[in-house]
Amino acid sequence: MQQRSADAPEAVRHRRQSERPRGLAARAGRWLKAWSWLNLRLASSSQEWLRRHFTPAGQGVLAATFAAGLFGLDTRLTAAHQAFAFGLVLLGVAWLGTLVPLAKLRSHRRPPSRAAVGAPCRYKVEVANTGGRIARGLTLHERLPDPRPSRAAFVDTRAPVEATLNPFERLLGYPRWEWLIRQTRRAEAPAPVQLPDLAPGSVAELTLALTPTRRGWLTLDALVLGRVDPLGLMRRERVVAASARCLVLPKRYPTPQLRPPGRRRLQPGGIEQTSSVGDSREFIGLRDYLPGDSPRHIHWAAWARCGEPVVKEYRDEFFSRQALVLDTCPAAGADPVRFETAVSAAASLIAPLGEQPNGPDGLLDLLLYAEGTRVLTAGRGLMSTAAMLEVLACVEPQPAAAFTHLAETVSSRAARQSACLCVLLHWDDARRGLVARLRRSGLAVTVLVVNEQGEQDDPAAAGGAFIAVDARDPAPALARLSPDWSLHGAHRAA
Structure with missing residues (x-):
């Protein structure tokens, strides 16, 4: 015992020495990532500044002038200094052209309250000339939020594409930077719209369009008025309207009109009970x-x-009540595309299921976990399907362990449901158990599992209709749903 006690501090010392290089390597890796983020941030800021102040032609002249200045340092060997001087004169004249004040305009945009991912969003903008001179050669465009990632997000996030890169590419971090920008960009930048010539006191109405790329709240930072100098090299901009925002709904795919199977169930308390407390048969x-x-x-x-x-x-009242279960608990490190596909699949099914299923008294329950289990009910006198889509627009991934709470809620409500459609992110033991319990309660259960290319799921274990939904292209799988919830060409349990 004494020998072991004497050797213990020595073993601890050796273990700490072996762990020290690993800790130093981790800190060095984070420092290099932070250095890469700073360089990429500076390069991106310079690129954005050039885009706002120079046209593409102006950027070309600026680059040629800079190159001519480098090669023309020795005026006795080359004549590049003449091109450098000519470029400086062009840029100077263009800069003087941007000093002319912009016309006094007042604008008012009417952005839509809701939009959809992938669908062009058009809205009206009213522009009035409040100055004393004609406004000519002006453009109008929306300025979108800055999509560049923060330092913490760049250092702590690992892009899926990095698994195929060599150490040098991972060290530079540019693929991770591009991936994070694609994840945070919420809309495609719209092209500037040319304003017509406006006389003093006249009003013009324009149509602007942008295409959202992510669901959730889309913020329009500012409405910007711009003008190009007479040489077409430089721009001058001014903000003419403050920020605004609209809610972007999830992307939806075509689905057939559904007639959910299952018989009517006893609903204690009747329809009123779904939105109030107490026995109200x-x-x-x-x-x-x-x-x-x-x-x-x-x-x-x-x-x-x-x-x-x-x-x-x-x-007592008996009526049809369908359940749409959305799995919002992805596994750690799962591709975000899988979660977004599941949300889009659920959003695509809400409208077909919520339009008076099995009669005017039918109800649709949307069950999901979002910082706690939530049960949203659409039907006569209750929530609308449009309100459900608004909830799905803002839902975020939840911890993987939270699926247990969702499963308990779904199982406890099985006696009141006529049929259940589950949109799951994985096909593991916990989800198999949930589907099995629902089947044992007599529910007609249809299972849609979102998977990646190459994943294999066991359809016979689903206990009912089962289909695998491709995370990259869910449209074919959703189109295979027939009106009675069976699946054209899908697997069926024995």
Whole structure:
């Protein structure tokens, strides 16, 4: 024991020495990533400054002038200094042209309240000339938010493409920079729109268009008025309208009109119970009081008229109620495209399921986990399917362990559902168990699993209709849904 105690500090010392290089390597790697981020940030800032102040022709003249200045340092050997001087004169004249003040304009944009990913979003902009001279040669465009990643995001994030790169490319970090910009860019930059000539006091209405690329809130930083100098080399810009924003809904794919299977189920409390607390079954009439009736059901006005106790009579309600379960708990390190495809698939199914399924009294429940299990119900007098899409527009990935809470909620509500359609991110033991429990409760369950190319899932284990949805192209899989929730060409459980 004494020998072991004496050797213990020595073992600890050796272990710390072996771990020290690894810690130094990690710190050096983070420092190099931060250095790469700083260089890429500076290069991107310079590129953005050139884009705002120079036209493409002006950028070409600027580059040629700079190159001529480098090669023309010795005026006795080359004549490049003459090209350098000529370029400086052109840029100087162009700069003087940008000093002319822009016309006084007042603008008012009317951005839409909602847009959709991948669909062109057009809106009107009203421009009025409030100055005393004619406004000529002006353009108008929207300035979008800066998509460049922060230092923390660049250092801590690993792009999927980095697995195929060599160490030098990973060290430079440019592929990671491009990948992060694509992830944070929310819309394609629209081209400037040419303004017509505006006389003093005149008003013009223009149509601007942009295409959102990500769901969620899209912020329009500013509406910018611009003008190019007479030589067409430099630009002058001015912000004429403050920021605005609109909600971008998830991308939706064509799906057939669905008639969910399953029979009507007893709904304790009726339709009102879905949005309120308490027993509120359907009222059908009055009858005489019988021993054992609840005093809460006494109709006092009828008792006063008849002189005898009268109670209200109710009956239980049976109607169709479908469940759409969205898995929002991806595994650690999963490709974000998989999650976005699952959200788009659920959004594509909401409209076909929510348009009065199985009659005017049918209800649609959307179950998902978003900082807690949420159950959203659409139907008569309740939430609309458009409101459901707005919720899906802002949902974010949740911890993988949170799927247990979602599964418990779905299982506890199985007795009230007529059918269930599950959009899952993986096909593991936890999700197999959920589908099996739903099948044992008598539900007609259809399973859509979003997977990557090359992944193999076991359709026989789904316990019902099963289809694999390609994360890169979900449209063919969604089109295979038939109106009765069966799947054309899909796997069926034995």
